[in-house]
Amino acid sequence: MSKKILVLPGDGIGPEITAEAVKVLDACRAAGLDAELEEGLVGGAGYDAEGHPLPESTLAKAKAADAILLGAVGGPKWDTLEDLTKRPEKGLLGLRKHLNLFANLRPALLYPQLAEASTLKPEVVSGLDIMIVRELTGGIYFGQPRGIETRDGERVGYNTYVYSESEIERIGRVAFEMAQKRGGKLCSVDKANVLEVTILWREVMNRLAPEYPDVELSHMYVDNAAMQLVRAPKQFDVVVTGNMFGDILSDAAAMLTGSIGMLPSASLNERQQGMYEPCHGSAPDIAGQGLANPLATILSVAMMLRYSLGESALAERIERAVGQVLDAGLRTADIAYPGTRQVSTAEMGDAVVAAF
Amino acid sequence: MSKKILVLPGDGIGPEITAEAVKVLDACRAAGLDAELEEGLVGGAGYDAEGHPLPESTLAKAKAADAILLGAVGGPKWDTLEDLTKRPEKGLLGLRKHLNLFANLRPALLYPQLAEASTLKPEVVSGLDIMIVRELTGGIYFGQPRGIETRDGERVGYNTYVYSESEIERIGRVAFEMAQKRGGKLCSVDKANVLEVTILWREVMNRLAPEYPDVELSHMYVDNAAMQLVRAPKQFDVVVTGNMFGDILSDAAAMLTGSIGMLPSASLNERQQGMYEPCHGSAPDIAGQGLANPLATILSVAMMLRYSLGESALAERIERAVGQVLDAGLRTADIAYPGTRQVSTAEMGDAVVAAF
């Protein structure tokens, strides 16, 4: 049966970059991928058209899809919305929660062709290849109770950082399996010297470890992890952590490569249904100018083929095509430097299709 | 009246590095500082001697002191203690809470003599001078309720991230005043797109801003802040944030300098009583070998003189002496490289005293 892919362009540069990724998806279909594409509204675009960042129609399409390709959401236009439940980000958070996309895979991979882009010394980052596995539907992002209320005559804000054993176990298994397929090393990041919730986290990771004897499990406090990412990032293979720490560490790790315009991500549920999106944001300042880098979104399509559509061979073809385009010296503005050829968003997409 | 300084050597390299800092304090007393020194037990040392990481006698001395110099706490010896309330870290957290040391000042300063030590490219970090102001007695570190309990047949761990307006306001004022004395820029870090507690945080910072018209206030999400610290750290002057985000970001910022053995910190309460300690940990692996760098602890003495003892001139003399010793090429093992002269912990302390 034909697979269903939902494309959610979103806001800012979202429409431009997803358009290029769709070109690549079309090339895959021409090469034999049996898939139907549909479009939907999300984020600010959803709010503007239907009054909600995650319109009912979009959620229904998302539930029916095998995979979702998301551009990016948000922008200054909606930052002043009084009703926080209507902010673009809530569209993203709603999709994660409703589809139960608990496993967020965020690779931080340094492309040798772009080694110069890093702010770190080449010897520190060359060959960098980290996979961050972030829990995405629990923790402090969704914990109850939460709110702002008056206590003893003044306002107090509060959120709840909470994980159950089963939530920890299921993300733990994803991470252990990822480590088995990669370098066999898993580092679990917590703050077990201060937070009870992460004492439980560490305990569950330790309990799972004997089931994966080929994986070497270690533990690190989050402050030390932030430090070690700067000091010696190549010590990491797979990192597993909760929603909030994962948000922070995956962005830091991505920036180590210096080319966040290159980094894809996947968010999966238990039946491998997934949402795929670039790690970067909606960059409203450069939207509509053909300056955006579509490669992170194109590489998100590769992740989609691998994790949700069972088409690893096509995934590899995309990744190889991206490598070739970089080898040929083509660069969007964010990764251009003297001696390379600067191309537009669409030219980059076309070049990848041509190399596919 | 003579000032009271409590010295808490703690664990690991703590005793070695505080011994050198005490030499410098003695030099200050010879130069006119009217102060009495006392010693106390904390951390693992407190647990071993009195069964508690913060013995009653230590707490009493701490309350009576004008300033506390702390070495470092913790080590593998106590990591397996079943009773978490007895772990060395609890000694530190207890001192912070009992003395109400809500304002943690963590400078990330790159010494030009040590520019090579950074893993970042010189142009990215040269001249780096960030002051992180971290709230230290609230937030998720101390929030209630917290614990691990059974719900619906499985265990659940939870912590509470909570701040009141008055807590936010008092740390905000410290940060605004710090920005006034420095470059006039304050960046408040939160996660206001997801966490209600930080929506309140942002609101209070905005409310304070008009009282400090000479300070330019900006806001940044914590994930972006982690990224910007790697991408372009020199954009920051003063950063203010909560306890947990501050823990993570200050460690990342410290590591940007490549020489965490150089970085002091101060933790102050409303009456400028303070605890001073190096940013680094207890490094049990190198304890007792004369390898530890005492400069972070010595520079913590300088902060103590400045913030708690009203002796800025002596503080500057210490800082100048440290600069001279570095200029002369003296280095402990952690910051040594070819062409410099490697010295022991004690030799480094003696050299600072000689240059004082």
Ligand SMILES: CC(C)[C@H](C(=O)O)[C@@H](O)C(=O)O
């Ligand atoms: C936009 C925001 C809600 C989101 C998050 O915090 O998860 C983003 O930072 C991300 O990492 O995907």
Ligand SMILES: CC(C)[C@H](C(=O)O)[C@@H](O)C(=O)O
């Ligand atoms: C030891 C630990 C409890 C402490 C903290 O998390 O605050 C440390 O990391 C610090 O930053 O001083």
